[in-house]
Amino acid sequence: MTVVFKKSVGLTDTEQHYCPGCTHGITHRLVAEALEELNVLDETIGVSPVGCSILAHKYFAIDMCEAAHGRAPAVATGLKRVHPDKVVFTYQGDGDLASIGTAEIIHAAHRGENFTTIFINNAIYGMTGGQMAPTTLVGQIATTAPKGRDPKHCGFPLKVSEMLATIEGAVYVERVSVDTPANIRKAKKAVKKAFEIQLSGEGFSFVEILSTCPTNWGMNPKDSMEWLKENMIPYYPLGNLKKPQEAR
């Protein structure tokens, strides 16, 4: 029998704790595959956030540490300044990155820190049970927005990629989605591109991945994918927002 697919050696055999239908598993795979294809698994250091993916260090077969809520870009800065020759990445949710950690992500981009951030936008706080995130869509129900997000009360959803793309030091910014096999392939390309840019020393690279949270959205996995496509993609358009000069 010929092997047509196998798990990346960048992932451990540990059973993941993610809920059925959660896309963190897909995204972990994309990161591991990209690093494996670039042949840098042994030279990579990752930072997991506070959020559902805090245990990512159990699932990646690479050196990793946990960071305090929102502070992963600062931790990655410390790591990268000591080991400029290693590949460093943060993996962060939207509560972690777009709320409590806004200062850290903006200033990592502003300094042009030469690491990569994988930003999981699932429009909700997963780990704490479905509270409203800065990225929660207008009208979307959350446990702290029981009547749906009202922009008059708490503003419009934050478009992090657009914001970061305005910063000089952020050299690669792309928004992708994992709702269809075709989009997953594009997401993989973007993740790999981000690491390639880091390897070439060009500066801060950032990939926002639109993701689902069936448990806290109160939907089955299939409906979640549909909801992402119909509601998230129109507000958070996919595509490249910034790339290095020569790649343009």
Next chain:
Amino acid sequence: MAKVLMKGNEAFAAAAIKGGCKYFFGYPITPQNEIPEYMSRELPKIGGCFLQAESEIAAINMVYGASCAGARVMTSSSSPGIALKQEGISFLASAELPCVLINVSRAGPGIGGIQPGQADYYQSTRGGGNGDYQVLVYAPASVQEAVELTANAFEIADYYRNPVMILGDGMIGQMMEPVELKEPIIRDASPKTWALTGTGGQRTHNTIKSLALEPDDLEEINLKLKAKYDVIQEKEVQYEAYNLDGAEIILVAYGTVSRIAKAVIDDLAALNIKAGLIRPITLWPFPYKAFNDLPATTKSVMSVEMSFGQMIDDVKIAVNGRVPVDFYGRTGGNVPSPEEIVCKVKEILGGAES
């Protein structure tokens, strides 16, 4: 080496480099700015890195990252900035990451003022962040002592895999004194096999973490930390006992105030009052044992602080009711004058006689 005249803050920085510090992350705040300024000049020369962070929160988390990476790293700040770093310090202690923290403390609460204060005793020794943890806290009383404690701090931090804090008040940071930069005392720290360096294909991957969701797992980690803290309490206590024989009153003071206390002891001697001084050099572990054999002549132990009385809690624990524990303190950036302290001592001893 010959002595050179140095300002306290620059001396802290020079001593840190002597102690092996190669990375510094910090955010400007008075009265400690000469430390990051010195580091920004000097660290690049030795292949290290100085980075001004966007906040104290970011700075301490950069320290966390650099420590995870296996480096000798330091941050410095002053009171409100240290308050912001506390979550990070708790994480560093929890993950058993070595680092050195310098607090050139000022008067509070809130933004307070920029003159010296000692009201950070609680946030330094009581675990200013959440959870059961400790950092070693050293309180220098001169610029010379500051450089020795700072240079040695990196070895101690690595040895115990624990944050070490140097608590120098604004007076120590700002004054100039002659100093001799000595080589640090080397401890036998184990190699940092736990550090994140990339596996290099040579070992299984390393993980540095703080989360433990199972109560039994977390308790086991906490018990391991406690065992380490017990050893530190046993082995690392430092204090100076001065003029205790036959003392009617024993002053307890650290940092700047301890120097004033020594002047007070001379002034009191001229009035035929015998006074002594216990000067904690380690605030944690606190030198409880320094109070074990109080002279029979002692009628009062008096804590003198630039606060409303924080160290006095430890003094009371140490004295344990054997004699009255009294207090004199000034706040707001005021330094207690010898006259004020003499006056208070006369009041206490006069009161005890009547």
